[in-house]
Amino acid sequence: MADCETIRSYDQLARQHAAFQRSQQPTAVYRxxxxxxxxxxxTVDIGSGSGRDVAWLNQHGYPAIGLEPSPMMIAEARTAYPGIDVRLDSLPELSSIEDASFDNVLCVAVLMHLPANELERAVIHLARILRPGGRLIVSYRTPPPEGERAIDGRLYTTIPPAVFRSLLEANGFQLLFWEEIPDHSRPLIRWWNTAAEKIRDWHSECV
Structure with a gap:
């Protein structure tokens, strides 16, 4: 299940978190x-937060909904971007989403908020909701200087890039792109961005 302390932090500090997200422009992800x-x-934006990326996707020709586990962040998103479709749901299960529902899945600044033992299940369900030939873009970051549990309570699990790439390949994805980039406003933080395509049905090996 999603990390309760992380969701609590986003609920309690929703206005601040949403304002910070809206102040950032993830140009590498948009590229x-x-x-x-x-x-x-x-298209679906998983962990849609402030609604920034759902709004951008819809404005740029990718009809999108958002999924978000924090009710207060959903409220912030709907206030800032009236008319966007944001729903309550979360990794790892994405229980409200049927199999093969989307051609595009975006997952930015989400996976590191999951406990390490939930990462594999999260990748399984990212594959499950994509149609064959669908594309997945994931961006996640390193923990803050204070460690995997930030001062505000949010979890930042360390995800070695090689481990994540192996999970993608084991669950029917072909890697299309991979990069490591610095966080321009926080010099001790680094991000990993990847794009992958679903080339095998998620349950084909279980049939």
Missing amino acids: LIETFFHAGAP
Whole structure:
């Protein structure tokens, strides 16, 4: 299940978290979207937070909904971007989403908030909701200087890039792109961005 302390932090500090997210422009992620996502195809932003990326996706030709585990962040998103479709749901299960529902899945600044033992299940369900040939873009970061549990309570699990790449490949994904970049406003933080395509049905080996 999603980390309760992390959700509590986003609920309690929703206004501050949403304002910070809206102040940032993830140009590297948007570049990946424009390069790899299927234009005009059903899209979901998992962990949609402030609603910034759901709004951007819809404005740029990727009809999108958002999924978010924090009710207060959903309220912030709907206030800032009236009319966007944001729903309550979370990794690892994504229980409200049917199999093969989307051609594009975006997952930015989410996976590191999951406990390490939930990462594999999260990747399984990311594969489950994608159609064959669908594209996945994931961005996650290193922990803050204070360690895997930030001062505000949010969890930042360390995810070695090689481990994450292996999980993607084991669950039917082909890697299309991988990069490591610095966080421009926080010099001790680094981000890993990846794009992958679903080339094998998520349950094909279980049939």
